[in-house]
Amino acid sequence: MKTYMAKAQTVERKWYVIDxxxxxxxxxxxxxxxxxxxxxxxxxxxxxxxxxxxxxINTDKVILTGKKTEHKIYRYHTGYIGGLKExxxxxxxxxxxxxxxYEAVRGMLPKNSLGRATLKKLRVYKGAEHxxxxxxxxxxxxx
Numbered sequence: 001m002k003t004y005m006a007k008a009q010t011v012e013r014k015w016y017v018i019d020x021x022x023x024x025x026x027x028x029x030x031x032x033x034x035x036x037x038x039x040x041x042x043x044x045x046x047x048x049x050x051x052x053x054x055x056x057i058n059t060d061k062v063i064l065t066g067k068k069t070e071h072k073i074y075r076y077h078t079g080y081i082g083g084l085k086e087x088x089x090x091x092x093x094x095x096x097x098x099x100x101x102y103e104a105v106r107g108m109l110p111k112n113s114l115g116r117a118t119l120k121k122l123r124v125y126k127g128a129e130h131x132x133x134x135x136x137x138x139x140x141x142x143x
Contacts, residue, residue, distance in 0.1 A: 006045040011038070013121075015053045015137035017130070020101065021061035023142050029104035031142045032056060036109065036118050049114060053121045055137055059097040060126045064089060074103065098124040 016035060020028050034040060038050030064072065069090040077084050092100050102124050109115040123132065 004043065004045075006043045006048050006050050008048050008050075011043065011048070011050045013052050015055065015132065015135040016140040017055040017057060017132075017137040018140050018142060019058050019128075020056055020142075021058040023062060024065050025062050025100065025104055028056070028062060028142050029101065029108055031140075032101075032105050032122065033108035035140065036105070036121055047114070049117050051118055051121060053123070053135070053137075054140075055123045055125070055130050055132055056101055057125050057128050057130055059101045059124055060093070062093065062097060062101060064093070069093070074100070098126050 018028070018032060032054050035054050036051040038044050038052065041050055044050055070088065072089040074087050074089060074092050075084060089100065102122065105122060106115075106119055109118055123130065
């Protein structure tokens with residue numbers, strides 16, 4: 001029996017839109033990362049980018065369960081000496097909720113060139129409006 005190996009040129013890509021209102025951040029990120037990688041397709045090949053495009057809207061209404069809003073901290077470094085910055089997720093979800101979702105999805109993708117190429121198919125918006133209506137995205141739900 002032969003094993004099917006997908007080619008990057010023959011993969012058909014769809015556009016999906018996911019509403020993040022009232023959905024826990026981790027659950028949303030794992031679903032989005034799975035669709036971006038193409039794990040929901042029968043032609044999934046680990047070394048080929050077989051995933052679809054994903055639009056995430058209403059990121060300002062995403063939630064964190066438990067006491068993560070107070071205790072969870074996002075850290076980043078500016079590149080300068082002593083440039084470690086910290087921001088709580090409570091403040092981050094108020095000010096930069098789109099970045100919170102983007103970073104959560106980025107953390108669930110492979111840390112290599114395939115993961116970087118996969119992340120370019122993600123579009124994240126704070127509000128309910130997006131400018132990708134011409135691609136006719138299908139609605140995808142997160143359980």
